[in-house]
Amino acid sequence: MKLTNRDLEILKLINKFGYINHTHLKEYLGVSKVRAYQIANRLINNNFIERLSILSGEPAIYICSRSSCKDFDYKYSNSISLGVFKHNILLVSLYLDLIKKYQQNTILSDRDLTKINGFKGVGSYGHIPDLVIQTEQEKNGYKDIAVELELTRKSKKRVQNIVKELDFKHKYLEVFYFCNSDTYEYIKGLTSGAKHIKVFSLEQSKEPSLNNDINEKIEYLQSEIIDKNKIILDLKTEIEILKKGRF
Numbered sequence: 001m002k003l004t005n006r007d008l009e010i011l012k013l014i015n016k017f018g019y020i021n022h023t024h025l026k027e028y029l030g031v032s033k034v035r036a037y038q039i040a041n042r043l044i045n046n047n048f049i050e051r052l053s054i055l056s057g058e059p060a061i062y063i064c065s066r067s068s069c070k071d072f073d074y075k076y077s078n079s080i081s082l083g084v085f086k087h088n089i090l091l092v093s094l095y096l097d098l099i100k101k102y103q104q105n106t107i108l109s110d111r112d113l114t115k116i117n118g119f120k121g122v123g124s125y126g127h128i129p130d131l132v133i134q135t136e137q138e139k140n141g142y143k144d145i146a147v148e149l150e151l152t153r154k155s156k157k158r159v160q161n162i163v164k165e166l167d168f169k170h171k172y173l174e175v176f177y178f179c180n181s182d183t184y185e186y187i188k189g190l191t192s193g194a195k196h197i198k199v200f201s202l203e204q205s206k207e208p209s210l211n212n213d214i215n216e217k218i219e220y221l222q223s224e225i226i227d228k229n230k231i232i233l234d235l236k237t238e239i240e241i242l243k244k245g246r247f
Contacts, residue, residue, distance in 0.1 A: 001046040010039070014049060014064050015074045016109045017092050021059040024092050054080055061089075073115065090202070091130055091149050094178055098133065098147070108132045127165045129172075137173055146172040150183045159190050163197065178202055 003011075006029070013028060014020055020028075026036040040062060043049045048068050053060050061080070069076040091109075098107055108116070110128045131147035146166050154162075166175050177187050177199045184201045191197040 001042075001048075003048070006039075007043060007048070010043065011048065011064055011068055011072065014062055015069065015072045016111060017088060017095070018077070018111060019052075019061045019063045019080065019088070020092050021061045021089060023059055024089075024096060025062065027096050050078065052078065052080065054082075054085065074111070087149060087151055090151065094147070094149055094202075095131060098131070102133055106134045108134065127162045129166065132172075135173060143173050146175045148175065148177050150177055150179045150187055153183055153186055156190060159187065163191060163194065172196070174198060176200065 010025065010028070013024075022033070022036060022040070025040060026033050029036055029039065031039070040049065040051065044051055047065050049062050049064055051060050051062055063078055064072070064074070064076070066076040095107060095109070108131065110130055113128055113132060129146040130149050133145040133147060135144055137143065148162070163175070166172055173196070175194075175197045177191065177197065178201075179187050179199060180202050184199065188199045191199060
């Protein structure tokens with residue numbers, strides 16, 4: 001199978017975050033859910049990506065195959081940490097929103113930063129932002145925008161240490177905090193007075209409605225049925241070929 005430019009962009013997006021779900025794929029491509037399944041199934045059948053079911057009632061996720069990870073120089077892993085699963089899924093959604101607003105800018109993920117700068121983790125290199133929006137602006141030696149997605153309350157000291165590192169060590173022009181209802185007021189209070197830090201509330205309206213969620217699950221199941229029927233048809237064809245060769 002020859003990869004198209006669209007296929008390559010899908011693989012890059014998956015490797016950028018480690019995994020994405022079907023809703024992300026549909027939104028990124030700007031196609032219907034059924035069409036997105038067809039595109040994904042083509043990549044799965046040719047061993048470029050894998051589909052995993054992580055949580056009951058949640059859309060399946062896609063990861064790159066071992067060979068695809070090697071091609072893009074990322075580490076392969078099919079082990080998904082449930083502790084950060086919700087954060088990572090929402091981070092991809094946030095990224096897809098930001099690339100619409102910052103169309104002229106490159107946005108790096110923490111995996112990109114790890115790969116580019118050789119970060120090994122917090123212990124050796126300090127805090128790594130969830131995203132970095134690269135800009136052409138520079139003010140007093142500061143450049144780029146650090147983005148943090150905050151869904152759980154860290155200790156006051158931990159937040160202050162992160163803010164300090166983002167402010168002085170990495171020299172960011174601005175720091176954007178995107179928070180849910182549990183962390184919005186908390187982060188806003190801890191960062192008040194810091195003019196370079198902006199705190200945003202995640203829009204509830206962007207969460208999928210119940211009807212949309214149900215429709216997505218129905219379409220996913222329909223796609224699975226189509227896949228299984230194709231496998232059955234292929235097996236029947238092979239059996240007929242073997243019978244002809246035998247008799």
